[in-house]
Amino acid sequence: MALPTSHFHILFALAEEDRHGYSIMKETEELTQGDVRLGPGALYAALGRLADQGLIEESEERPAPDLDDARRRYYRITEDGRAALGGELQRLHRVMEHARRADLGWSPT
Amino acid sequence: MALPTSHFHILFALAEEDRHGYSIMKETEELTQGDVRLGPGALYAALGRLADQGLIEESEERPAPDLDDARRRYYRITEDGRAALGGELQRLHRVMEHARRADLGWSPT
DNA sequence: CTACGATATATCAAAACACGATATAGTTCA
DNA sequence: TGAACTATATCGTGTTTTGATATATCGTAG
Numbered sequence: 001m002a003l004p005t006s007h008f009h010i011l012f013a014l015a016e017e018d019r020h021g022y023s024i025m026k027e028t029e030e031l032t033q034g035d036v037r038l039g040p041g042a043l044y045a046a047l048g049r050l051a052d053q054g055l056i057e058e059s060e061e062r063p064a065p066d067l068d069d070a071r072r073r074y075y076r077i078t079e080d081g082r083a084a085l086g087g088e089l090q091r092l093h094r095v096m097e098h099a100r101r102a103d104l105g106w107s108p109t
Numbered sequence: 110m111a112l113p114t115s116h117f118h119i120l121f122a123l124a125e126e127d128r129h130g131y132s133i134m135k136e137t138e139e140l141t142q143g144d145v146r147l148g149p150g151a152l153y154a155a156l157g158r159l160a161d162q163g164l165i166e167e168s169e170e171r172p173a174p175d176l177d178d179a180r181r182r183y184y185r186i187t188e189d190g191r192a193a194l195g196g197e198l199q200r201l202h203r204v205m206e207h208a209r210r211a212d213l214g215w216s217p218t
Numbered sequence: 219c220t221a222c223g224a225t226a227t228a229t230c231a232a233a234a235c236a237c238g239a240t241a242t243a244g245t246t247c248a
Numbered sequence: 249t250g251a252a253c254t255a256t257a258t259c260g261t262g263t264t265t266t267g268a269t270a271t272a273t274c275g276t277a278g
Binding site: 004037038040069 | 267
């Protein structure tokens with residue numbers, strides 16, 4: 001069924017720029033205001049699966065040495081990953097439109 | 110983490126009107142154009158969990174006898190269920206807004 | 219210079235969840 | 249009557265999440 005929430009948020013975070021795991025975790029937590037927390041278990045398991053599926057890949061590019069941290073592993077979204085993310089965004093857009101039309105006791109804050 | 114996709118779609122379908130299981134299944138499939146398919150396994154397991162959590166309840170109200178089908182079991186969303194759905198819609202709205210602003214290679218069709 | 223909190227990755231067991239098959243049976247309509 | 253559709257239910261398997269634990273580096277306040 002569609003994309004698991006963790007996969008969606010990882011692709012979403014990587015669509016903006018290459019990131020390392022911890023950065024994905026923090027970005028997602030901030031974006032969702034704490035509603036979606038990717039713990040290490042969920043995060044690294046999902047990164048492995050996404051790489052297996054070819055939706056992300058590990059990047060060799062490193063930031064300037066003075067900004068780098070040797071522990072980090074950077075990930076990049078692939079073309080297939082962008083396509084999967086696009087499909088998911090389209091699906092969510094349809095759902096939100098339907099919610100708006102039906103006025104399901106909800107208004108954007 | 111937030112709501113599992115199946116839980117979200119069940120609450121979403123019930124927010125419009127009381128429905129029986131099969132109707133939730135069909136409505137969800139139509140809304141998502143086949144992207145989200147709730148098979149019997151996922152559906153009835155999720156209905157049980159949602160009832161345990163007090164987000165839905167079984168309804169005793171039946172449609173007019175000539176429109177009814179004795180096999181059906183109707184479900185209704187509770188106040189807590191509406192609150193959970195509202196929170197989820199708000200979260201998705203924030204995510205979609207962010208996607209729009211960042212222009213993540215996607216345009217509504 | 220050292221102790222502490224934040225950063226960063228990794229793995230494990232248990233629980234929650236999804237998927238596909240199978241089962242049963244009533245309904246609709248040709 | 250028989251085929252397709254409606255409707256609910258359960259089971260085993262596989263996938264995904266959760267929470268705990270582990271290890272180690274980095275930045276910085278004391």
